[in-house]
Amino acid sequence: MTARGTTGTRWVLVWAGVSLVALGLSMGTAAAAEPRPLAPLPKAEMPDPAKVEIGKYMFFEKRLSGDGDRSCADCHIPEKGWAFPEPLSIGYPGTLHYRNAKTVMNVRFAKYFYWDGRLDGGNDLPTQARDAMTDSHFMAADGRIMGQRMKQIPEYVKMFKKAYGGEPHFGLIIKALGDFEKTLVSKNVPFDNYLKGNKGALSAEAKEGLALFEGKANCIQCHDGFMLSDGEAHALGVPVNPDIFEVKRYTTLRSQQMFLGTPNYRNLKSDPGFFGTEKNNKYFGTFVTPSLREVSKTAPYMHNGMLPTLESVVDFYNEGGGPAVNQDPLIKPLGLTAAEKGALVEFLKSLAGDDLGYRTADYSEDKRPPYELLKWVGQDN
């Protein structure tokens, strides 16, 4: 697969009813496309604060998972860059994940959700929330039951009444989650401040890193635009994480690939990535380019967490990535000096904004509102 110009390839597939000719043309002309310039995050409209407030509680609410022991925040930890600090994420009790948890910061701008791009982004955050909440390996929730659970927490009922004029139900829960996530946008980012004219916002070293990013290191080929991501799938040759063969992780991989209808799902020796979404061999082992915003807070890196630090990521690219069957031709040795590598890391650090101030401990079990009895309408309890 090529680096650029694959924008719309999925839609070509859809529109043209899988016209391989169309696909070939689209792919063939793609390589030379010009990356979009880097830019500060756009101003984005913020949702109704009353709805955001509900979404915030829902984000930290473990009772929104089947057995009441997992919340969104368990894998998207605010103190860990809203991601998970281990190479591979955890999962619903009894399961473990086989991929690294991505940050939810700035997710409202994502083109696709998940490493394998299996959900369209485009601001449809409630759909992603529903997907994660009902998936067997994330929260395994039955939406009908979740609605009833929230109805028996009077504090929440009041909040829903105020924000939506009605009772909690699953549709509103995922909407509120989406509205909360819309507020998770980087704030006071040095790089953005620099682009807006504050030339002192970046150190000299970071500025040198920016020049490398756009020049010699050519990161911008895929990490372009204001999200520093083209939102497309590429193979880099990141080594397979041997831990995906741990039985609980591999079980999740097999379960999910079975669900996606991935060919040969029982014999996978590595994560098929975007192939599981598209079922086209070109995409085997490709993953959607992550945004680099907040990147210094979300170690370890790559879809399987195999690169522990930003330094190791830069080293990986400097060496031309690793062997991969569909490796992107843009990935090649860069010949960066130690100082250049340091500068690049310095630039990457300038992409993180202020801490938004959320603390997991504020939503711990002893602080959350309890279930209360509900009165029957028209008769005594």
Place this chain on the structure above:
Amino acid sequence: MISTALRLLAVAAMALGLALPAWAGTAKPVQKDGKTYFEIDGELFPALEPLGPPPIPKDNPQGVDADGWPLKNDPKVKLGHFLFFEPALSGDGSVSCQTCHVQGAGWALNSAISRSYPGQSHWRNSQSVVNAAYMSKLFWDGHTASLETQAPSAAKGLAGNGKQDMMTARLTVVPEYVEMFEAAFGSANNPIHDAWRALSAFQRTLTSTDSPVDRYLRGEEDALDEAQVRGMDLFNGKARCIMCHNGKLASDEKFYNLGLPRQPLFSNIAKNQIGFRSQNYGAGLPEEMFRKTKSDLGLYHRTHNHEDAGLFRTQPLRFIEYTPPYYHNGVMDDLFEVVEFYNQGGGEDYILKDFGYSTKTDRLKELNLSDDEMDDLVAFLEGFSGPEILVQIPLLPKPPERVSTK
């Protein structure tokens, strides 16, 4: 299980036209078209009969002996035996069939309301799986018609919260299970579908057919004592039990509202209320009913016919000694309470109270049974339970620490 010889003897006796069993007492059997009935209120109800081998569906065959009894060494049965105890068949890998169908508790649960997965509560009483093989309406509202469809409903629903793909993957990473599926079904290509079939085959070996009542019905006159025989006469006549608890299964598998007391757990404990209300919500109750009802509406959940509100399927009676508490909401702790309840003509119709129309069955009337008669009836009901059925707890195959791909 009764010995083959005894069964043959009984069959031979039938063939000779002997009056079997001895229907002693006041309730007089009526013969019609070669079958025995008891007449109550001008209607004929099939007499109790001993149980033979369970029916085996054509689309899930299993090995049987010469008399049609399922063989325990059938590969499907062996696999089903493992799977019955296998918590991989749930959402978080902690709930197996045995969690709610405990063999030491009559293959049911000795609590009013069954268990759900961790963090969630159930809303109905767990029923014994013993003799479930004979039933055509499973669950209290009869929402599945076979063991093969009952199993996934429980594993994926309020009991297990299992998801199809995860359960499938969990089975396929265990080489021993792959071998067992291959032995039982020829392949391990669709293990979750076949898991339900194997579980069904296993449950067809969990039959109780040698209770004192069965033996008596086969002609063993001393299988029931005098009190039990008197109780049986009441059962067939004055106490009107035979109207619903009839035929081979001691159940007509039809649906009735008895006016059972409400289960206070749904009004007194928030977590139980969540289980109860989520099921009402999931069944799509109209809003007014949903907000008002603190009683389980039973068959209405399936049909949404108003006349079905509060109706539950007649429970078979074999093995009941092991499975208190009783009824869909577990409100009766023992058989004495049950008999007293019927003696009073059942209870108040909560459908009438809540919604202004009655669905309570008119078969229930005050019975005017004396204390002695009620004791006799309980003694007879106890005669429906043969020896406890216990199986070996299997040593489950462990998943490998790591999956090797070839």
